[in-house]
Amino acid sequence: MVETRSVERLDLHPDETLDLRGVLCPINFVRTKLTLEEMDEGQVLEVVLDDGEPIRNVPRSVKAEGHRILTVRRLEDDGYRLLIRKQVS
Amino acid sequence: MVVSGIEAELAGLKAGLKKEARRVKLNFDDLKSGGFIKQTQKDLFTVRLRCPGGRVTADRLRVAAEIAERYGRGEVHVSVRQSIEVPYVSYEHFEAIAEALRAIDWSVASCGPRVRVPxxxxxxxxxxxxxxxxxxxxxxxxxxxxxxxxxxxxxxxxxxxxxxxxxxxxxxxxxxxxxxxxxxxxxxxxxxxxxxxxxxxxxxxxxxxxxxxxxxxxxxxxxxxxxxxxxxxxxxxxxxxxxxxxxxxxxxxxxxxxxxxxxxxxxxxxxxxxxxxxxxxxxxxxxxxxxxxxxxxxxxxxxxxxxxxxxxxxxxxxxxxxxxxxxxxx
The missing domain is CATH 3.30.413.10 (Sulfite Reductase Hemoprotein, domain 1)
Structure with missing residues (x-):
């Protein structure tokens, strides 16, 4: 059941993509936030983050801003791919 | 006797202190409960203000600045436990400072065997x-x-x-x-x-x-x-x-x-x-x-x-x- 839920969401096509590998905290979060601000409610943003500090901090801040993290997938190069649905709170 | 000589001297000293205290309207109870800390320099003290949690309103900051300018050397020191301290204050100004603090419902911090400012x-x-x-x-x-x-x-x-x-x-x-x-x-x-x-x-x-x-x-x-x-x-x-x-x-x-x-x-x-x-x-x-x-x-x-x-x-x-x-x- 866990699998189905993830796979279902992985099929979502992102409206925007941000590759934030190599971008430090908190700039990575600020860029995520600014991109989301430009998007419409319900649209999906794809963000690629480094392991370590970025994956510890960015998802938490995105969640605190009221957006929904739909999926988190680990990439082969140790990065992470997040799909975020813009929420207007 | 030597002892009675010392005692007489002590008695004289105490009387002198009391007189001095009356002259500057010093309340020794205020002094004991703390907030006035003796400095290396003769007659000079550091006045520690009560700042629980390190939170100080703008009104109080202004009064602290005023006290520092008028009675200290125009500077404050922030203590390791979050309180604002005004150094280089003469004991003669204690009452005036206490009055200025009372006017905005503020006070000095505690010293000695007491619960300190959290x-x-x-x-x-x-x-x-x-x-x-x-x-x-x-x-x-x-x-x-x-x-x-x-x-x-x-x-x-x-x-x-x-x-x-x-x-x-x-x-x-x-x-x-x-x-x-x-x-x-x-x-x-x-x-x-x-x-x-x-x-x-x-x-x-x-x-x-x-x-x-x-x-x-x-x-x-x-x-x-x-x-x-x-x-x-x-x-x-x-x-x-x-x-x-x-x-x-x-x-x-x-x-x-x-x-x-x-x-x-x-x-x-x-x-x-x-x-x-x-x-x-x-x-x-x-x-x-x-x-x-x-x-x-x-x-x-x-x-x-x-x-x-x-x-x-x-x-x-x-x-x-x-x-x-x-x-x-x-």
Whole structure:
């Protein structure tokens, strides 16, 4: 059941993509936030983050801003791919 | 006789002091309760203002600046326990300063064998790491217990909103640190591993697609709860982890964890019971930690933590996870 839920969401096509590998905290979060601000409610943003500090901090801040993290997938190069649905709170 | 000569001299000195005190309208009781700290320089003192939790309104800041300009040297010093101090003030101005403070419902801090001004971080009110509201409890503790005589030595209290412990609760007579216990709602978990990645203490690991927590490693920071995108990791409990008997100074003592998940309401009864226990069990000018050293922290847990119905931390193994390596001299 866990699998189905993830796979279902992985099929979502992102409206925007941000590759934030190599971008430090908190700039990575600020860029995520600014991109989301430009998007419409319900649209999906794809963000690629480094392991370590970025994956510890960015998802938490995105969640605190009221957006929904739909999926988190680990990439082969140790990065992470997040799909975020813009929420207007 | 030599002795009576000295006594006469002392009597003369005391009379002189009293006269001098009347001249500058000095209240010796004000002086004793603290806030005026003798400097190296003759007749000069540092005036320590009462700033619980390091929170100072703009109005009070203006008055502090005015006092510094008029009676000091136009500068303040921020004490290590968050209070504003005005150095280089002559004792002749004490009454004028006390009056200026009274006018805006402010006062000097405490010194001597009393409960000192409590300190606190920003807490959960606006710090994203915060788990507990440090500032409001700190303000209330200051209102209720500031200046209470202990009968033995100083008594320091501090509040840290989370286990990062910026307010060094391990070095306080009583330290309160925010703590949260996470629990997984398995049906909601998508197995994304964000919680595992966010845990700096490696307390979570994946087993059959779900995160499993090692309670011996978990320090209750709540990061896994905050990061979970689907709210599958939630808090079972939240409250204050209580540390007692710590101090810094020439002979530092690392405090003992004595209770956990203590509510805001219980903070007050815990402080009252602890002060009472310290009053009747302390000896001379020893700090609470030294009393524990003589009588054992178990006696304190038996007589204060248990009667209050709090969740006591008794087992040294349960304390080990809060301890880091370092030079502890064995």
């Amino acid at each position: 300190t606190a971080c920003a807490g959960c009110a606006y710090n994203p790491n915060g788990l507990m509201d440090t500032q409001s409890v700190c303000a209330e503790v200051d209102r209720r217990y500031f200046g209470t005589p202990t009968g033995h030595h100083k008594f320091k209290i501090s509040f840290s909103g989370c286990p990062i412990d910026c307010f060094r609760t391990r070095e306080m007579d009583l330290g309160f640190q925010g703590s949260a216990e996470p629990v997984l709602v398995e049906d909601l978990c998508t197995g994304c591993e964000l919680c595992v990645r966010s845990c700096e203490d490696f307390a979570l690991r994946m087993e059959d697609g779900l995160p499993v927590r090692d309670a011996d490693r978990c320090n209750g920071c709540g990061d896994c709860i905050k990061v979970c995108p689907v709210d599958a990791m939630v808090e079972a409990r939240r409250g204050w982890l209580v540390r007692a008997g710590g101090k810094h100074g020439k002979h530092p003592i690392f405090a003992y964890e004595v209770a956990n998940y203590v509510s805001n309401e219980d903070v007050y009864s815990l402080i009252e019971m602890t002060l009472e226990w310290y009053r009747s069990n302390g000896e001379g000018r020893e700090r609470l930690g030294a009393t524990f050293g003589r009588l054992g922290v178990e006696k304190y847990i038996d007589e204060v933590i248990d009667p209050l119905g709090l969740e006591a931390t008794r087992n040294p193994e349960d304390r080990r996870k809060y301890k880091s390596e370092g030079n502890t001299y064995g």
